[in-house]
Amino acid sequence: MPxxxxxxxxxxxxxxxxxxxxxxxxxxxxADHIGIAAPSALEMLKxxxxxxxxxxxxxxxxxxxxxxRKVAKRIIRAHRLTEVLMKEALKTDIQEETVCGMEHHMDExxxxxLCTLLNHPRKCPHGHVIPKGKCCV
Ligand SMILES: [Zn+2]
Ligand SMILES: [Zn+2]
Numbered sequence: 025m026p027x028x029x030x031x032x033x034x035x036x037x038x039x040x041x042x043x044x045x046x047x048x049x050x051x052x053x054x055a056d057h058i059g060i061a062a063p064s065a066l067e068m069l070k071x072x073x074x075x076x077x078x079x080x081x082x083x084x085x086x087x088x089x090x091x092x093r094k095v096a097k098r099i100i101r102a103h104r105l106t107e108v109l110m111k112e113a114l115k116t117d118i119q120e121e122t123v124c125g126m127e128h129h130m131d132e133x134x135x136x137x138l139c140t141l142l143n144h145p146r147k148c149p150h151g152h153v154i155p156k157g158k159c160c161v
Contacts, residue, residue, distance in 0.1 A: 029128045032099045033058055034068060035077060036127075038088050039096035043152070048085025098135075101155045102127040104148035105138050111149040113142060118149060132157070 027035075037057045041049035055065035069086055072078045077092035088096055106123045110116050130138070136159040139145075144160045147153055 027095050030068070031072065031077070032095060032128055034065075034072060035088065035092050035096040036099045036103070038078065038086060038092065039100050042088070046085070048081060048087050050085050054086065097155045098132070099127050101139075101157060102130045102135055104152060104154040105135060105142065105145070106130075107148045107150070108142050108145045108154075109138060112145075 034054065037054050038049050040057065041053060046053075051066055051069070052062055054069070055062040058065065060068075069078060069080055072092070073080045076089055077095065079087050079089060081087070103123055106126050107118050110118050110123070136157050139157055140159050144156075145154055
């Protein structure tokens with residue numbers, strides 16, 4: 025079953041938290057990042073744990089499982105490739121709202137084609153690392 029957009033937003037947030045050097049993500053940070061109240065975020069994260077996407081360590085934090093990491097990587101890649109597309113190829117401003125919409129609707133074939141068109145960029149315009157795809161080797 026494909027993951028829903030809201031699930032993907034959480035997994036993406038956890039990836040970003042880890043990238044910032046946090047071993048475990050903090051509930052309040054994740055809630056802030058997504059723009060949702062902490063109790064609602066907690067409820068969602070508990071659900072994600074049940075579905076095997078994250079491990080929630082009470083009073084310590086949240087980490088991605090391999091299953092969650094796979095989804096997060098795909099979304100992060102789509103997000104950052106779209107930013108490069110806007111900035112470098114289309115020469116427009118980065119429209120975060122559009123990026124966050126598009127990132128949920130790109131399959132791997134499309135992303136690899138986009139990545140190839142953009143010459144396999146390693147970083148987004150903000151300097152964040154773009155995960156490699158099959159096309160990048
Ligand atoms: Zn970026
Ligand atoms: Zn590539």
